[in-house]
Structures are given as C-alpha cells and as structure tokens.
Amino acid sequence: MKRFVARRLMQGALTLWVVSVVGFALMSLVPGSYFDEARLDPRLSPQTVEAMRNRSGELRTLPQRYGEWLVSCFAGEGGYSVVYQVPVLHLMLPRLVKTAQLATAGLALSWLTALVLGAWSANRAGKHAAAVADWLTSVLAAIPELVLACGLMLIGLYAGLVREDNLTIPALALGMGGIPALLPQVRAGLRQVADAPYLELAWAHGIRGWRFTLLFWLRAAANPLLPLLGLSVGTMLSSSLVVEIICGWPGLGPLFLSSVETRDSHVALAVVLIASGLLITANTVTDILQAAADPRIRESS
C-alpha cells in the first residue's frame, strides 16, 4: 500500500512538471504582452513601454524565465505576477478558498441529487422516479452550462438571490451542470449490484430502508462510483471557472480569464497547475479509497 501511494505521488509530481513546461511554453507562444495596453496609449512612447517590459523580465529568454519561475516556486511564491507586481500565491489563496467553497457546494449538490434520485429510480418500485431521473438527465444534459448559469442568474435576479456573497445561484448552476454526468452512472452502478446474492442475503436478514440502501447497497456499488467521484472533482473545478465568471463569483475563474487576457503567464500557469494537481490528487485518493473498499484491488496491487 505504501509503495502504491509513493508511486502515485511520484507520477503526480512528474505530470505536474510536464504540465508546467508545456504550459509555460504555450503561454510564451501566445502573441502580445501585458504592456500592449500601454502601447495603445498615445501618451506613452515605445521606448517607455520597452523599458517597462524589460523591468518586468519579459524580454529574457524562455529558459531563463522558466528558471526564474522555478526558483520563485521553490521560494514559496508560486511565481510572480507581472500585472499585479505581487507573488502569485498572494493572489491565489483568497480566490482558491472562494472556488473551494463553490466547488464543494456544487459537488455536494450534484452527488446528493444523483445518489438520492439514483437509488430511488434504481429501485424496482420506483417507476415514476426512473421517468423523473431520465427526464432530468436529458434536460440538464441538453442545456449548456453557460445558458444554465445565465438562466439561473435571471431567475435569481427576480427572486432576490443575486446578492454579494450569496452562494445559491453559482452553486445551483454548478451542481445542476454536474448531475447529468452522474445520475445515469449512479443508477447503472446501483442496478448492476441490485441482484447480487449478498444484497439478497441482507434483505433476507430483514435489513430494510435507509440502512439497507446506505450500508449495503451503496457500499456494494461504491467501486465503480469512486473513480467517478475523482473525475467529477476535476471537472467541477473547470466548470466552476465558467460559472464563476458568469455569476461574478470572486474565485479562480475571473482571475484565470483575466490572466490569460493580460498574458500574466505565471498566474495562468498557477491556475492550470492547481487544476491538474487537484485532478491528480482526487484520482490518487479515489484509488486509495477503492483499494480500501475492495479487497480484490488491494490484493492485486
């Protein structure tokens, strides 16, 4: 088990490094610089703009800039923002908290809905529930996240829910956007194990209701669902970037968008690394959980 974790950590670190190199190279291929804004101001001469670029270190070679970025990362700054003139970490932390809040709420909402509806509709008795679940899945899958978020904002505006620091609308948009990917899988997973002998045995023992669902049925179905959890954590972050921008939630989304627009490469790279890091971590954690939940996987690794 220890070796398994160590190997996954090594792989994760390697992936992050590759992402950083590729990301850095890609960002430097994009034409333009933050200081172009000043080049459109007739009150500034090109010499001054060039001096600003020089001061920011933008004119150095790519390996030099990558080296500086690495040094800054190991110094615990996570890079240096050309636009804000502050260490990237300072920009990221408060926004990361905001994004984590939103992503947690969205994740909880989508998984709760998927689990409740999934269990209900996978049940042989829940014929209507199956219809509701099918309908909900198709409708939500058909609406692009962008439209969903905009529509919810409109509803929220009339309902008086669009207030600063109000999580309701962005969390709803994010959570609802996550449901169509989860619900069919949860249902299929639960159906698959519904006829398993150990469940029948539990049933025969007289175990019923939520105890049956939670402790036996869901547990039996956990194996195919756990990787899904890892995946949904990763996708939740990338969808939250869009939702944040639309709903004006002050998380990583607006910062990422503006950093790409202003060519603030260290900031953009940091967001990409956080997203990849989260995905890697989530996958690793689910692998470990899976191993813990299923003795067969434990044995084989």
Added chain:
Amino acid sequence: MTGRLVTVLLFCIFRTAAFQAPFEPGVPGGTLRVAQKAEPKTLNPLVAIDAPSREVIRLLHADLITINRYTQRTEPALAESWKAAKDGRSFTLALRKGVHFSDGHPFDADDVIFTFQVYTDKAVAAPQRDLLMVGEEPVRVRKTGSHTVVVTLSQPYAAAERIFDGIAILPRHLLEADYRAGRLAKIWTVASTPQSMAGLGPFRFREHKAGEWIRLDRNPYYWKSDANRRRLPYFDEVVLRATGTEENQVIRFLAGELDVLGRLAARSYAAIEQKALPDVQLVDAGSSLEYNVAFFNLNTSAPAHVASKQTWFGDKRFRQALSLAADREGMARLVYGGRATPLWGHVPPGNRIWAAQDIAKPPRSIPAAKQILTQVGFQWDSAGRLLDRAGTPVRFTIVVSSSNSERSRLATILASDWRELGIDVQVVPLEFRALLDRLMNSKDYDACLLGFGGGDADPNPEMNIWLSSGSMHFWNPQQKSPATPWEARLDELMRRQMTTTDFAARHALFREVQQIVAGERPVISLVSPNVLVAARRSVGNFRPAILDSYALWNAEYLYRVTSTGGLGQITKSAQVPGKR
C-alpha cells in the same frame, strides 16, 4: 421641491456646457459604492497602466494643476497659482501652504521636486514620463522657497500647464528609501498595508479583498473645503467593487448594491432605462473623446499578400469612396441605440475646444462612391463585383478586437456597407493582444477598425498618432521620413502647434490637421460613443464628465442625499439631456 430645483439647475448646467455652477453643500457621512468592471491591479501610480487602477489612484492622490473635467480647462490644485515666464519656457508655481499628506506628514516643495525626479527617471520607466518630456528633454523642477517651485522646459510648449494633470504628487518621506534602492516598481501593490501609503487625494486606502472590493476611507487631512468651509470629502468611505462583467454590474446595480456605474455600454444603459426606476439617475454626458476609425495597411514592410492590395489602399480617392459608403448614422443607431455621435473629422464634438466646426459632412451615398471609383478606373463585372484596373476583384478583410462587442458590430456594418460597392469584405475578429501583434509587429492585416483617444482634450498627447515617425501612426508607423507630402505637412503642423503658445494660432494649426485627415482619409472616422453613466438619485452633486474618471472626477463633492422625498418625483423627461 428642492429636488426639482436641483434638476432644473442641472439642466441649465448641461445646456451651457462650458460654465460650471458651484457644487451644492453636501451632508457628510455614508459609503459610496462604485462598480468597476475589473479590479485594480495596483495602487502604484508609477506602474499603473490599466483603467481601474488609475481610477482608484485618482481618488488617493492629487496633482499640482488639474484639468477640470467639466470645463476641460486647467484650474489650481496643489499649486495655488502659477505664472509663466515671457519666453514660455518656465513656470513659477506657488504651492498651497498648510497641506498634509493622508498620514499627517506636511507637504512642501521637496515632495514636488522628489515627485518629478522619480517620474522623469529613465530607470523608473513610469508611464507618465513621456508626458513630462518636452523636446526630448525632461522638464526640470527647481525649488526656490519652501512652497515655491520653478518648472523649466527645454523649449516653449503649448498648454504646458496641462501636463501636470494626473501627475500624482508622491510622499518623499515614505518613498525616498525605496527610490534609492530601485524598488519603486514593487511598492504600493494591492497587497500593501495602508500604513505604507500616503497621498494628497480625498480618500486613503484601507482594505482590499482580492477579486472582490477595495475600501477607501476619508482622508481627514484633505486640503479642499466646500463653500461653507467644511473640509471635504463628504463620504466617509468609498467601496469599489469589481464585478467582472458589465452584465454583473448592471444586475448588482439593479439589486441596489451599487450607487455608481462608471461607464456603461449603450446596451446596458438601455436595459436600466427600460426599468424606469424612480431612484436611478441616468446621464448621457454626450460624445466622448474616443473615436472609432477604420484604416488601411499602408506599411511598406507589409507581407506580400497585403502589398498587392496597397495599390488600392494607397489611393486617397479609394479611401474617400469607401468613407462615402460608410453608414455612420446607421452605426450610431444600430450599435449604440442612438447614443453615439457620427464622425466625419477625427476629433469628436465632445472635445469642445478643439473639434473643427468646418469639416465637410457628406451624407452617405453609394452612387457618389461608385462614381469616384469609376473615375479612378475601377469597374464592375456582370456579377456586380468591383474589379480594379487590372481586372482583379477587390477583396480584403477588416480585423477588429473580439473583446469589444460594440466595435465588432461596427465592423460588421462597415463590411456590409462596403459590400454594396461590390467589394468582397470579411470581418476577422481577433483577440485584443493578437490584434495588436498584427498591427505593430507582423503588419499582417488589410484593414483594421480601432478606437482611439480618451486621454485629454488637448492635441499634444496625440502627437504619437499623427507624426509620421510616431509608433501609433498605425497605417504606416515609425517612418524615417514622411512617405507622402500630406504626412510631411501633418508633421510640420503638429510640431508647430506643440510649440506655439498663442491659442488662436494653435487652434488654426490644429484645424488644418483635422482638414488634412478628413481629406486624405488615412483614417475613416466613424462614430464616437457617448459617455453613459448611472447612479442612484441619492448621490448628490453627481455631474459626470466625458474625461476620465467620468463619474468620479468630483468624488470629494459627492454626498448622500438623505431625504429622497422630492427626488423620487423627477420624471424621465426632466433627466439631464445628453445631446447639445
């Protein structure tokens, strides 16, 4: 009743544009909540180049001589008075006495000397540096008393007192050590503490919440007072909230979370207007200083596929014909809902002092445009396509910034106007910085639609656009020597107006510049969007101007009107009219 009186008063003020009525005495206290589309990137005047940062910095600092946003003329600020020497090359400025920085430290001539030393230092690379360069030489400031300084220029410079506007006077006692250590670019970030900052503006920095808001509080040492000798500003706090998108700005304004929306797109303005909220005042301050223009690539270093088209672009009659085909009124109506001014010359009418009145305004005419094209030797094939003398179909693309939806729509209309001439025109929206890369580096474009202006009403800041050697002379920048006789003439006129101190003579020179541009059409002027702002009616002394920072230029005089009884009754027709 008083409300109605105020409206009538406001009405009169806006009618008689150049006259400014005194601000009414306000009530102290309260918080002013202002929307910003993006959050300020820095609080350091020496590095700020983005609009939101500059807006905040304006509230934190003061200049020596300021341009009244309303009259567009200079007026005393920290310099109580100034006197120009006879040769027009030096100014003696008398500084206000008894003024303190927001940390209580007294202000004197040494701060001014230090400030100018920093701004003109090449190593600091401040964005203001070029404004303080006159004839390739930085202005020199000398102290002649504890509160008098003499500013010397290397050559006579017209409107010299205007260069002081927006030059934030810096606290020497706080920054000298950083300056000596070469650390000035890294100070006063959004992460800095309020204790590390001080300014002479009406407010001072207190708190910043990343990505959300920035909170300023009243500077208790501010040097301005109102007619009743009460120390300004009235508001205790200003909160500037970054909303991300304009849509969010409007939503939060409608939800009552914001008091002032700085500058609105016509679409948002219409959306708020439609709600007809009794507690909202919408102001159309009229034509801005911005002008949207289309121009053709006349670079000699353009790539081959563009160079083949330059025989068309280089012909002034081709450009004139295309200008005649542009539906400027349609653009103002369709893109801006009528809240824009069609332009024939390049100086928008909002620039009351400098816009030439005698620029020809030929109405849009496709037949007239076709006639000119025929005279030059263009013809049409059976399918109605325009062919040049050699029989090649005329085909080109217009590049435009995709992030500016209004400008993209202008380009779409312009392309369809030109298609009526039988030209195959395609619009290519490009990401803003990618567009600039094409304009300035690769020169790989046929035609471009861009917006200029917005800085100051004076012609001097636009030297870089009109001089043939200028970096923003976009159609053919940084020429070694003027490529055409009219560009040579433009160079001469622009250089002369810069050193002519007689206003009437200067005005005549700049009028000729405008006539040449309108005749030769290196740029086809299209429209100037109006400055549109919104605020709660409870914001008193609200008088937006067309110069930045549009709604907040008189922030120290803004106050919260406590009794809204009479104000709610103002009908829409009584709203401040925009068109003059």
